Amino acid sequence: MTSTRPSTGKNPHGHAGPRRNVSARQAVLDAADDLLVERGFAGVTMEAIANRAGVAKQTIYRWWKSKVEILLDNLEEDGEAALAWNHGDGEPLAELVGQLSRLQAFLRDEAAGAVMHSLIGQALHDPDTAQRFREGFLLAQRRRDLAGLRNVLERLDCAPTGDAELAELLDRLLGPIYYRSVVLGISSSPEFLEELAHSVVGQAREGRRRG
Amino acid sequence: MTSTRPSTGKNPHGHAGPRRNVSARQAVLDAADDLLVERGFAGVTMEAIANRAGVAKQTIYRWWKSKVEILLDNLEEDGEAALAWNHGDGEPLAELVGQLSRLQAFLRDEAAGAVMHSLIGQALHDPDTAQRFREGFLLAQRRRDLAGLRNVLERLDCAPTGDAELAELLDRLLGPIYYRSVVLGISSSPEFLEELAHSVVGQAREGRRRG
Amino acid sequence: MTSTRPSTGKNPHGHAGPRRNVSARQAVLDAADDLLVERGFAGVTMEAIANRAGVAKQTIYRWWKSKVEILLDNLEEDGEAALAWNHGDGEPLAELVGQLSRLQAFLRDEAAGAVMHSLIGQALHDPDTAQRFREGFLLAQRRRDLAGLRNVLERLDCAPTGDAELAELLDRLLGPIYYRSVVLGISSSPEFLEELAHSVVGQAREGRRRG
Amino acid sequence: MTSTRPSTGKNPHGHAGPRRNVSARQAVLDAADDLLVERGFAGVTMEAIANRAGVAKQTIYRWWKSKVEILLDNLEEDGEAALAWNHGDGEPLAELVGQLSRLQAFLRDEAAGAVMHSLIGQALHDPDTAQRFREGFLLAQRRRDLAGLRNVLERLDCAPTGDAELAELLDRLLGPIYYRSVVLGISSSPEFLEELAHSVVGQAREGRRRG
DNA sequence: CTGTAAGCGAGACGGTACGTCTAGTCTTTTA
DNA sequence: TAAAAGACTAGACGTACCGTCTCGCTTACAG
Missing domain, CATH: 1.10.10.60 (Homeodomain-like)
Structure with missing residues (x-):
């Protein structure tokens, strides 16, 4: 930005x-x-x-300093808006699915998604890029995602107390989507996203019961 | 190979x-x-x-043809062995956790993991590399993983009938691990892997009951 | 100036x-x-x-307009004074030798000589510089040199009538000094300068006899 | 070469x-x-x-290493042939005048002369070029010129015994020609060259008588 | 005594050439 | 005929200056 x-x-x-x-x-x-x-x-x-x-x-x-920085500037301008959580007063679970869909759409987007994929790719080649990418975009987005997820789970009365547990839940949500897009090069269907959300929320509920 | x-x-x-x-x-x-x-x-x-x-x-x-092919040759020689499923006669769930640990170790390995990360990175930059990488290694490994996971779930009496459902379960297992390693650049703790396996197997059981 | x-x-x-x-x-x-x-x-x-x-x-x-103009400004400020003829009432031939020594010293001088050499060098690379250098300094100096030489030769009763002959005598005096400094990169010894002056004056006398 | x-x-x-x-x-x-x-x-x-x-x-x-080296290669290929002494069995003095004319023509030549002037110019800007130019061409040519001049003077029975005296005579011949071409940017007329040759040979005769 | 226009330090800008690096092809020689 | 050696064309790299430009401050005359 x-x-x-x-x-x-x-x-x-x-x-x-x-x-x-x-x-x-x-x-x-x-x-x-x-x-x-x-x-x-x-x-x-x-x-x-x-x-x-x-x-x-x-x-x-x-x-x-490099073309990576240029792409990062682009990502910062496009990414934050596209991946913002959209808390309404509707169904929290639907909201979560909506956010996952937004991520999936972002990753498939011609311009922004290409930038994202390129930066991840370059981060895998070069530690400096990795650091810049994470510090410049990824961690901030992760913080926003954690807050968004906590908000949703709190409205469902199943937010974990610790940050670590929340982060694990987040990674179980985002991981498969990123994995399919970044490693396998395929998209996630809306049904998959919905099941994913349900499953992880169910897991949160169970953790709540256990914890 | x-x-x-x-x-x-x-x-x-x-x-x-x-x-x-x-x-x-x-x-x-x-x-x-x-x-x-x-x-x-x-x-x-x-x-x-x-x-x-x-x-x-x-x-x-x-x-x-290119340095990518050289790295692929390396990966094929190292990867298949390192990521082979190791079906014993013990606890199937422990076996699953073991396999996830093996993947995590492989990704963190100095040589083989570096090759893997590099190839994923280059695949994100270049469609030809992506195709070669997937055809030359990834899909074969995925086939082995699907078979291995089916074996484990069958022994737990909760294997889904369809291949698509099995693939979704697999991606929920591998996705978070790859995501953390490839995108976030962090490792997954043994506890995380264990919870992950439990959770996904639980999900499979529930799907079995529903389906 | x-x-x-x-x-x-x-x-x-x-x-x-x-x-x-x-x-x-x-x-x-x-x-x-x-x-x-x-x-x-x-x-x-x-x-x-x-x-x-x-x-x-x-x-x-x-x-x-260019760095050449800056150097020319420097040369104009230093060169005219350093290369001025110094007509006293002593021996004309000694005066001539003195002037040649002054030129030799000027060309060897760290600052002024370096400027002079640089400008000659640049004039050899670029016709515009050549023109500016000649019009801005060289021709004026040449006029002063011709007048000075005529003065000396008149006092020795052997000045040529024509300007062309005078110029040829001047070039026979200055040519070897410049040649050694500019092309060969060596200095002219006092003995060489003295012989040079004697020889050219002798030549002027002979021309006078013949003409 | x-x-x-x-x-x-x-x-x-x-x-x-x-x-x-x-x-x-x-x-x-x-x-x-x-x-x-x-x-x-x-x-x-x-x-x-x-x-x-x-x-x-x-x-x-x-x-x-640089464009200067390229120009030097050109000069070495063209220069030696163009400036070779041409000892026949005719009048030695005419031969000397001929050699001076050859130099004058060489300096005025579109290609070779331009290279020569450029290299002298660059030598004035840069000590390394100066050294390369002198070692790579100028000194060899000077040696050939000294030999040629000695040959001519010997046939006129007025060659000096020492090398230093010979070099001074050579510089008195070449100096004015180079000076006019390099510094003043003008040519030397055939008459000037002839007078120059006569004068320097006369000087050599006188030196012979004295020495 | 005040407006205005130039001089000035600063430095961003579109260019061009620098000399280096790697890619991928081609050629020569040896084994 | 494979392999080592390495010259070749091609083109991007990041740097250094070029000469032009805009900016905002300062200065000194003109009204």
Whole structure:
């Protein structure tokens, strides 16, 4: 959501100077996204981004360390909104299924899903990317997911007391969806998602009874 | 398990010439593995493999299309054995937990796990790799896993009739483990694995009662 | 001797505004000189000059078209004084030798000589520089040299009538010195300079006899 | 005359491998020459040479350290032949004038002269170039020139005994020609060359009488 | 004594070339 | 004819300067 360099504040010197060109920034983000969809991750080169965005390479390197950072910026802008929990006053279980569907749709989405898959892929290749990806997006999303899930379970009177138990429940919900999408490359059907939600909520209820 | 070209049989031409140098093949496989562990995926270049294996680049290209194929060869040699189901005459549920632990250990293993992660990562970048990875290893392993899980559930009298239901149970078992390892980059504790197995087997029992 | 733009007078526009910052001008000239001595011609970049002079690039481009112009400004300030003929009432031939020694010393000088060599070098690379260098310094110096040589030869009663002959004599004096310094990269010994002067003056006498 | 790497002999290893591609070498030399004539020294970039020669940059860098080395290769191939002394059985003095004319023509030549001027220019900018230029061409040519001049003077019975005196005579011959061409950017007329030769030979005779 | 226009430090920008790296192909020689 | 050696074309890498531009501050004359 925020840019790579903290430069979008006051100019630190008493003096002046040009500010960051926002349209160039957006052009870079869009170019990277488009290239990813059109040519795949290997086609997302700094050269190609610069070319398509009509921007000098140096301008890209001034604001981003690598193409991964560019994709991360894209993910941060798209991901948070797309994966926000939508607490209404309806059926909590339906809400949970809805959230799982939203994740599934996000992962299948042409642009955002491609970025997500690419970043996971690159994180598997390179520890630095892994750290940036997790710190820059994944952990924040996980925190939001944990809060959302707790909210749902509390309304169903079966929220676990500990955070660890909640996290395990979350991973049992998200794990199969991610696994199918990321490793197997297949989608999860609505029925699967529904069964999954039911099963894990049932497990939470049982844990509640036992705990 | 076997190399890319069927050249380790009779020379297909009636004519002469030396046959494939098996020690060169092993040197290439080992070099790729070592480089992956020492320098990460980016350090696994054809150039570096050739150099370290003391082999000409052309020799590599003669037998493998890309470094992905080399890693796949490695995975096929290591993976099948490491992930084989080990049906004894003990407690089926303990056997299931054992299998999940074996997967967890495999994913954390320095060499084989690194290869696995790299291939999943590359599959996320490149559809061709994805296809090769799935056809060359993943689907076969999935077939073995389905058979193994069915065996366990049958001994517990709760195997579903359909293959689809069995696959869903499998993904609920493997999904969280892969998700934690591949996406979150964390391990699953033995307790988590045990709860997971119990929960999914319980789910299978319930499905049996309902179905 | 003076800067590129005639701005150090009245403001050409009827209107107001600050005048040229003389200390910035000197800082630029000095920075260019220092960089040339310390890092060679390749180290004399607009960026480096601006940096070292504590001046914005735009300020440099406002007053000079290129780094060559900056070096020319330096040369004009140093060169005319260093290469001025020094007509006393002593022996004319000694005076001539003295002038040749002055040239030799100038070419070997760390700062001024380096500028001179650099400009000759750049003139050999780029016709525009060649023109600016010749018009901005070389031809004026040549005029002064021709006058000085004529003065000396007249006092020796052997000045040629035509300008062309005088120029040829001048080139026979300066040519070997420049050649050794610029092309061969070596100095001319005092003895060589003395013989050179004697020989060319002798030649002038003979020309006089013949002509 | 010879290439940058000593690779055009036997392969140093007992083993095999491809040899240097001679046509690529010639294409590079020609491209550099053409670019120099068409676009000047600044237009001679590695990129442009590679492009015009239809050769990969890496191939250029494999065999030459810089564009200066390429130009030197060109100069060595062209220069020695063009500046060879041509001892016949005619008038020695005419032979000397002929040699000076050959130098003058060489310096004015579109291709070879441009290379020569560029290399002198670059030598003035960069000490490494200066050393390479002098060691790679200039000193060898100087040796040939000293031998040629001695031959001529001996046939005129006025060769100096010492090498230093001979070198001074040579510099008095070549100096004015180079000075006019390199510094002033003008040519020397045949009359000037003739007078120059006469004058220096006269000087040699006088030195003979004195010494 | 105040507005206004230029000079200035700062530095972002679109470019071009740099010299390096790896990919994948091709060629030569040895075994 | 496989294999080692390695030259070849191709193209991305990240860096350094180029010359242009915009920004906001400062300064000094003009009204």
